Structure formats: structure tokens, C-alpha cells
Amino acid sequence: MSPARFDNRPIGVFDSGIGGLTVAAALRRALPNEDIFYLGDTERVPYGNKSPESIIRFARQDVAFLMRKGVKTVVAACNTVSSVAMEALHKSYPGLPILGVIEAGVDAALAAEAERITVIGTRATVNSDSYRRALHAVNPGLIVETLACPLLVPLAEEGVCDDPVTFHVFDLYLSELRRNPSDILVLGCTHYPVFRKALEHYFGGGLRIIDSANACAEMVKKYLAENSFGASPRKKGISRFFMTDLPSNIQESAGRFLGEEAGRVEKVSLDV
């Protein structure tokens, strides 16, 4: 085997803030040899309650930053961006492979051979109708419901993941689904894996939960293998974390999504 078959450039991962760290953590587990450069646009977080026009502009700036850092591929670790901005990103950066989380979640949901699928996400993700369109493109007979849960992102950011407040917020959005559960619940927001246990408790095992972070990591792994794009197996991958703002509680919050200490976080500007 020739060493030319390896590509040791980093994988770029970005999100509106720190929610995408659940994807970075899944990538780290799945791809121990890869360098991972993570960008969180914490200065403008959240994206999910903003207009498609603004989300597309922000996402272009995020990708441009990662390209300047020399990445070989970019993962949009944000369902809002993946729902609203992928077409615009592919047009703006035609030479760069950009992968989104929606595709991964959709593939995992389809693999489960369910009849009725519920997707929860931000208002922008649900308004975009991206999950329903992607699922129906493969199987038009599926029953697909999408529910916007805009308070779950702030709850996750504040670490209120298993409190009476958490369950009352579930009641706001999901009480009807609990009475009449579908086969599968897709967590259509990279913040939501922190609620997995609480959601399992809330639904009492009545439906299967699919987490797009793990599905996304598997998709990236497969993509790198198929395109001979992976790092050398003799290399130990490092992670770097870039954020556009460093509020006082950033280390604590980042650690919650990453599942371990984030280490050094570098403050960066997206201005060229």
C-alpha cells in the first residue's frame, strides 16, 4: 500500500455553538486517527430560531473559516444548517465535500424499517421540512411527523437535562406523542442527545430513539473509507476547539456535550 492513500488533513466540524460537540465526540470515538477541528459560532448562537437567510450567511462564514484551516472535509454538525443551508454551501464551495447530519439521521431511521417516524428539532429545522422530504424521497408511504421544540436548546445549554422542568417542557411539546407514540423518534438537533435518558424515561420504552450524532459519525467513517480519504492508521488524532465567543461558563458547558474536558478552547474571529 502506498502512503499516498492516506490524507492526514483534519476533518472540520461546525455548529452554531456547542451542541455539535456531541457529533465531535462521536467522530472521535469512531475515528481515533483523525484530527478534528471544531468551530462553534458561540457569538451568534442559537441559529435555530433565526431566518434561513441569516443561517445561510452564517454557515458560509463557518465553512470559509474551516477551509482556511486546511480541512479535507466539513461536517455540518447542526441540523438547522443541514436543513436550511446545504444547497447553498455546496454551490459556494464546489470542491469541498460537505456532509450534513440530516442524511445520517434519515438513513438510520430508514434502516429501522418503521412505519411512523417522528422528528423533533428547532423551529428552523421543522419549518424547512427537510426530514420529511428526505424520508419521503426514499419511501413515500412513511408517516412522518415533525415537532418543533424550541425550548430544548436553551435547556441543554443550561444543563437542565433531568429536572422537573425538563419533563414539563417535554409535556409542552410531546404529551400527544406520549399518548400515541410513533415507532421511532429521531433527535433532529445535535443538542438533544443530552436528553436521551430523560426521553427514554418519559416515553417509558414506548418508542425507539435515534440519535443523529452517532449516525453521522458512522456516515463520515464510511465516506472516508470509500474515498480513500482517511488519516494514516499509525497517526493519533488530535482535537482542536475554536469558538467565536468565550462566555464565562464555556468550559463547563462544552464538557457536558463532549462527555469529557474540552481542554483549551481558542477564541477566533470569522472576519477575514
Add this chain to the structure above:
Amino acid sequence: MSPARFDNRPIGVFDSGIGGLTVAAALRRALPNEDIFYLGDTERVPYGNKSPESIIRFARQDVAFLMRKGVKTVVAACNTVSSVAMEALHKSYPGLPILGVIEAGVDAALAAEAERITVIGTRATVNSDSYRRALHAVNPGLIVETLACPLLVPLAEEGVCDDPVTFHVFDLYLSELRRNPSDILVLGCTHYPVFRKALEHYFGGGLRIIDSANACAEMVKKYLAENSFGASPRKKGISRFFMTDLPSNIQESAGRFLGEEAGRVEKVSLDV
């Protein structure tokens, strides 16, 4: 009286988003002859969980925008900005009178002659220690407590103002205060007046609630009168609303804070 004693230029009001519309509404009631130009930086909302450095940069851009619109004075209708950025704003724009909401809330709290005062606000407002310093500057003997309630802004933005969720979030932050109430609770965030009734219910009349929106409007009225800076009493004031982003639910959310239909909202960019 000479007509030169009137100044018909608009009053500029700004906030990170739509919470400051509670101040705009109070100004409209108190000053029916004044034109009010409101800027909401909805593209970067919220400010309250960001770093002082970012908040100062955002606030400078907000004030610069209003100056380009020809305002005679600016009201920072945001406790986070008033707590963190006032000194920087006064230095950057020495010729422009810039008034904040903190001063108004502090004056109202002092006028009530309380011994123990609790202030609730965003994390940035509480970290800044601005209320305690301002209160102790006048009366060092006061007992002042400040409590960060970061989930209240998203609840207000989502209109979850009188739901079981609302009261459970109060429990997260305010249960100790309910057991041992102070004399006065200052609503140190322009989003919070939408919770006034729910808070009165929660505390069962056990403490007096001071709303900085009304206090701020009175302060501005007094300032204009003392400086012969007011609009002609024969003029009917108009309101204009500028926002940096127009998400899908902006009319509904803006109406909730304004207490009436916002009418036309103009999308603007802060780039020069």
C-alpha cells in the same frame, strides 16, 4: 416660547432582540409626542449569555446604527448592555446622551426605601455586579442579592409566561427567595415584565416587584424635560421598528412584548 426649545428628532432604543419592546411600549405611553426608533439585534440574540467583550462590540454597532438614523438620544433597553457596556459606549460616543435601564431600576428600588433587595437578570448582568455596585454607591447598608435566571429569556421569547413550565423554572432559581422573601424584587431584564403576573402569583404578594421598563420611561421623560430636549407637544409621535433578522414568528413575538401589533418591521444590516 420659542420653537427652538423643541427637538423633533427621534429617540433611539435598542436591545439584543425583542425584550426591549417592553421599554419601547412604556416610552410610547409616557411620551406620546416623541418619535421612537427601535433596533432589535435579532440576528445575534441573546446577549445575556455572551462575553463582555462581545456584548460591548455588539452594543457599539447598535448605537452607531441609531446615530446614522439621526436620533437625539439613545436608550439601551437591555440590562445586559446597561450592565456591561455603558462606560465603553460613553467613551465611543461622547456627544450623544445614552441612557441605560439599570439607573432607572436602581432609582426606583431606592425610592421604595427597602432594606433587602433582590435583583434577577441574565448571567452577564449578574456577573457584572452592576446593580449591587449602583445600590451600594448610594446606600452601603442595603442587603442586595442578585440571581441569574438564564432560562427566563427563552421562556419569554417563546411566550411560555404562565404555564407549569414557567413555575418550575421559577423553582429552579427562586424557591429559596420564596421561602425567605426580600422586600423588593427588581426585574433586571427587559424580557421579564411578561412574567409579572406569574411572579406575583408565585410569591403570593410576599414581596414588591419593580419593573425597570416603566422606571426607564419615567427617567427618559424627566431627562428630556430637564434638558429642553422634547418633541413639540403638537406633534404625534410615530414608532419604527428595525431588526437585524426577521425569523418566521417575529410579528407574534414582537406583539407579545409590545402589548399591541408591531406593524411593519424593517430588516436592516449593521454593516456600514
